[in-house]
Amino acid sequence: MAVKRITAPLTDEAVRDLRAGDAVEISGVVYQARDAAHKRLVALIEAGEELPFDLQGAVVYYMGPSPAKPGNVIGSAGPTTSGRMDAYAPLLMRHGLKGMIGKGLRSAEVKQAMQDEGAVYFAATGGAGALLARRIVGNEVIAWPELGAEAVARLEVVDFPAIVVMDCYGGDLYEQGRAAYAREA
């Protein structure tokens, strides 16, 4: 499969170039955040306060790692189910978020916000946490360490493999892929 190499944070141009079904390798900086962190990020935005990282062009990775063994950058680090962040994602996109890495279905509201704001949703392979950890070369907790695996971390990634499942044009590989391989029983 041909692979598009992209850099995070994402530019509008980079987002517009991606289509559902594209295989990508992401290098640069992504931010680890899952349930508890999203709840707090949204509370900060609603209160008009500063966020722990710049959302402009940012890519979030829905992930909560296992603890790093001594000498390792991070423990196993695969994606969690994205749907739980659906309630928060549109607001983040309206404030500059351009990319989300996770796995699983998204709501109609999220898909609409991706088209309205120009954002992209990548799937990494769920349950491949040991393999994906090898593509993470930097890991610094930047907010809410008390949340443990749910803290916000700044992750440096190199050639992190993912598939574009939803693009900024409404393309959805979960729908297209399933339709292509579904058969009558």
Place this chain on the structure above:
Amino acid sequence: MSVRELDVAKITAAVRDLCITANYDLPVDVYEALKAAQEVEESPVGREVLAQLVENADIAAADRAPICQDTGLAVIFAEVGQDVHLTGGDFEEAVHEGVRRGYGEGYLRKSVAEEPAHARRNTTDNTPAIIHTSIVPGDRLRLTMMAKGGGAENMSSLNMLKPAQGWAGVADAVVGTVSRAGSNPCPPVVVGVGIGGTIEVVTLLAKKALLREVGSRHPDPRLAALEDELLERINTLGIGPQGLGGRTTALAVFIEEMPCHIASMPVAVNVQCHAQRHKSVTL
């Protein structure tokens, strides 16, 4: 009949080891099933995902790292021989302590939240474990640890069907559950189905069904045929590895059944991700 004494400290040590090895070493049957699926998967993306999963299992085993960062709730099945006398402390506390040590010393993620509807505070040591104890003949104690991740558990279902719905109703409930789950539970999944009993027992039947070896057939030919039928239907859904489209949506369907009330037909569907992690030991 003599009674065999067993110090609960041995249970703690065994549970500790099971938590770690279950999370690092994918069972051989699952590993082989993922490899075999690569041969038959028609979708190029699906084949790529399956290749990543096989490579991931190799890396986890070699690096002594968790297969998945969601190292799960620790579900512990204890089959206690009726001629075993447990000494040295409280049995359930011994199990919790084993989980505490395993998740701590094994660098496994702690994924237990207390006050589920309110504070959702992490208990920080992955306790309490979920413990299912049964009394069996003999003087041995068999422990099984299943690491149950949240993503697949969330896609499971309990269906209180009407008896008139028959097998067609059961089949639709199972296939419908997997269909609605789509990409969420990390397919290819393993599907545990419980039929009969009461609401609490049918879900336990479904969970216990997940402990069977992938590739094994139910000893009852009638149930084996029904498992084949469901697996075939599920693999026509098109969901495929990680839900990106393909033939390999499930690796196995396992059914367990028991009698139920004349007015009832409970059906539970416990969905497990491809990281079908479990390990047993007999003390």
